[in-house]
Amino acid sequence: MCGIVGYIGKSQAAPILLDGLSKLEYRGYDSAGIAVYDGEHIRVQKSVGRLKALSELTHDGATMPGTAGIGHTRWATHGAPSNENAHPHFNRDETIAVVHNGIIENYLKMKKYLAGKEYHFASDTDTEVVAHLLDYYYKGDPIEAITKVMHRVEGSYALGIMFREHPGIVYAVRKDSPLIVGHGKDGNLIASDVPAVLKYTRNVYFIQNEEIAVLSEDSISFYNVDGEEIQKESSAIDWDINAAEKAGYEHFMLKEMYEQPKTVRDTLNPRIRDGAVVIEELGMTDEEISRIEKIHIVACGSAYHTGVTAKYVFEGMARIPVEADLASEFRYRNPILRENDLVIIISQSGETADSLAALREAKRKGVQTLGIVNVVGSSIAREADKVMYTWAGPEIAVATTKAYSAQLVAEYLLAVKFAQVRGEITEAEAASYLKDLQKLPEQIEMLLSNKERIQHFANRYISARDVFFVGRGIDYAISMEGSLKLKEISYIHSEAYAAGELKHGTISLIEEGTLVAAVLTQEELYKKTISNIVELTSRGAFVLAVTNTGNTQIEKAADYVIYIPQTNRWFTNSLAIIPLQLFSYYVSVGRGCDVDKPRNLAKSVTVE
Numbered sequence: 001m002c003g004i005v006g007y008i009g010k011s012q013a014a015p016i017l018l019d020g021l022s023k024l025e026y027r028g029y030d031s032a033g034i035a036v037y038d039g040e041h042i043r044v045q046k047s048v049g050r051l052k053a054l055s056e057l058t059h060d061g062a063t064m065p066g067t068a069g070i071g072h073t074r075w076a077t078h079g080a081p082s083n084e085n086a087h088p089h090f091n092r093d094e095t096i097a098v099v100h101n102g103i104i105e106n107y108l109k110m111k112k113y114l115a116g117k118e119y120h121f122a123s124d125t126d127t128e129v130v131a132h133l134l135d136y137y138y139k140g141d142p143i144e145a146i147t148k149v150m151h152r153v154e155g156s157y158a159l160g161i162m163f164r165e166h167p168g169i170v171y172a173v174r175k176d177s178p179l180i181v182g183h184g185k186d187g188n189l190i191a192s193d194v195p196a197v198l199k200y201t202r203n204v205y206f207i208q209n210e211e212i213a214v215l216s217e218d219s220i221s222f223y224n225v226d227g228e229e230i231q232k233e234s235s236a237i238d239w240d241i242n243a244a245e246k247a248g249y250e251h252f253m254l255k256e257m258y259e260q261p262k263t264v265r266d267t268l269n270p271r272i273r274d275g276a277v278v279i280e281e282l283g284m285t286d287e288e289i290s291r292i293e294k295i296h297i298v299a300c301g302s303a304y305h306t307g308v309t310a311k312y313v314f315e316g317m318a319r320i321p322v323e324a325d326l327a328s329e330f331r332y333r334n335p336i337l338r339e340n341d342l343v344i345i346i347s348q349s350g351e352t353a354d355s356l357a358a359l360r361e362a363k364r365k366g367v368q369t370l371g372i373v374n375v376v377g378s379s380i381a382r383e384a385d386k387v388m389y390t391w392a393g394p395e396i397a398v399a400t401t402k403a404y405s406a407q408l409v410a411e412y413l414l415a416v417k418f419a420q421v422r423g424e425i426t427e428a429e430a431a432s433y434l435k436d437l438q439k440l441p442e443q444i445e446m447l448l449s450n451k452e453r454i455q456h457f458a459n460r461y462i463s464a465r466d467v468f469f470v471g472r473g474i475d476y477a478i479s480m481e482g483s484l485k486l487k488e489i490s491y492i493h494s495e496a497y498a499a500g501e502l503k504h505g506t507i508s509l510i511e512e513g514t515l516v517a518a519v520l521t522q523e524e525l526y527k528k529t530i531s532n533i534v535e536l537t538s539r540g541a542f543v544l545a546v547t548n549t550g551n552t553q554i555e556k557a558a559d560y561v562i563y564i565p566q567t568n569r570w571f572t573n574s575l576a577i578i579p580l581q582l583f584s585y586y587v588s589v590g591r592g593c594d595v596d597k598p599r600n601l602a603k604s605v606t607v608e
């Protein structure tokens with residue numbers, strides 16, 4: 001889950017590398033390093049901590065002259081964050097430098113092998129094995145050495161490589177870790193993700209698995225694992241560069257929360273025509289949709305939480321049995337998948353290792369797969385049989401908000417489509433659902449504009465020790481996401497519990513003043529959850545309720561109420577999550593946490 005960049009061109013490399021890394025810091029931020037060829041040697045500088053430390057150390061790159069280089073921002077997997085373990089890593093005579101994102105799974109075996117050939121290791125990383133293996137196989141032809149290494153190493157990698165003997169070239173190769181090549185005017189770049197190159201070019205190549213890219217100042221060529229040259233098409237990126245910048249907001253998370261109305265609109269609008277859902281990219285005939293016997297929704301983190309919500313929606317509205325699964329569980333439990341099942345993989349990045357492995361497992365078993373993905377051209381988008389994009393644009397804050405909201409509405413659209421095709425809802429009902437969906441952006445805007453009330457409430461809880469989130473049905477799914485948001489960015493212990501299950505355990509943790517956030521958006525369950533609230537308050541809990549406008553009976557039971565506008569009962573998550581996101585955000589700000597880059601986490605988890 002590290003970030004890599006590389007540059008070769010007419011300009012000074014180091015400032016470009018540092019700038020590119022700053023756009024990738026969301027991928028990892030415990031140490032960073034750059035390597036630049038200075039006309040004679042490959043020079044390396046590394047620093048533990050945030051990128052800022054490396055920028056200071058190198059005077060924003062000024063102390064590292066040269067026009068070719070590679071850089072890395074690290075999220076430690078093998079070996080603690082330290083200068084020794086930070087990338088780039090060298091071969092023994094410092095003529096080959098390597099940056100790596102991914103995990104070399106057979107590195108211990110390789111290490112043993114290389115140790116027998118007098119190679120010594122300066123770090124605890126798996127990456128160093130690659131540098132020494134390259135050294136071992138290098139006989140003057142870098143491509144030959146790289147392909148030989150590709151045949152020896154197992155696991156995932158995106159690598160940026162420089163050879164001192166070939167100073168005008170940067171090499172890159174990938175397998176199961178993302179990597180793109182940017183074709184700039186004054187030079188060419190490699191990067192783990194598009195935002196790192198946007199300032200220099202919008203013309204990018206997506207490197208596929210086991211492809212090698214060879215970049216010089218004015219040329220880019222590609223090779224396969226057999227060392228044969230291959231041709232690739234470039235793609236034009238049409239993202240707004242401002243989308244990857246903070247645009248005046250204090251944090252990316254805040255900016256991205258405020259982008260949710262647009263994200264929801266952009267994901268919905270192109271797929272609603274004349275009161276009907278049209279998802280062209282789905283490419284499924286009505287007959288195929290009618291044949292679906294079961295849906296498996298597989299994802300990680302917040303994407304999984306949208307899947308839990310979608311389970312209720314698909315089952316309730318379209319009457320299709322759904323299993324929502326964590327990708328890390330699904331991939332290893334030999335899931336029972338039948339011919340007429342549909343596997344939906346949900347992922348913002350499209351690169352999450354477990355989600356990608358789950359997708360491959362489903363494909364191996366021969367079932368239809370659909371990716372709901374945000375990053376265009378990402379691995380899941382490429383490998384799934386069908387892909388439906390969430391048009392959220394680049395999301396930088398580690399804690400997802402706008403991609404989550406976009407995923408939700410993409411799933412709602414599918415549910416409406418499937419329900420109508422299968423005759424579970426009439427045309428008129430579908431049209432009325434779509435009307436409700438199209439009101440969501442405005443309703444989200446309204447909730448965001450009430451942020452002061454939540455900010456004020458959040459300030460009272462910045463010292464909380466535990467917070468519990470409870471709800472039933474969809475409200476339980478909302479609680480799961482509310483709880484995750486709070487714990488990941490504020491480091492306050494929080495748990496989501498199905499409200500009816502409280503008395504089987506969690507209620508023993510309630511003390512005088514414990515904060516419980518209760519979500520009540522399902523009218524037929526109000527009474528049940530209110531009974532649970534009473535059980536909680538009578539044991540001292542302070543209850544914040546998030547409920548629909550009109551549910552005034554709540555005021556007798558809860559201590560503080562936030563109302564959300566009326567929408568269809570299936571779509572309430574899109575609204576109820578907004579105050580919970582704001583709450584987490586303001587608690588995190590109040591505690592002085594690093595909102596956008598919480599400790600120990602990374603945005604794109606490309607390791608198991």
Ligand code: G6P
Binds near residue numbers: 301302303304
């Ligand atoms: C990380 C992120 C989460 C995200 C999860 C799945 O844990 O911090 O925000 O929900 O990965 O990521 P994906 O890119 O597959 O949606």
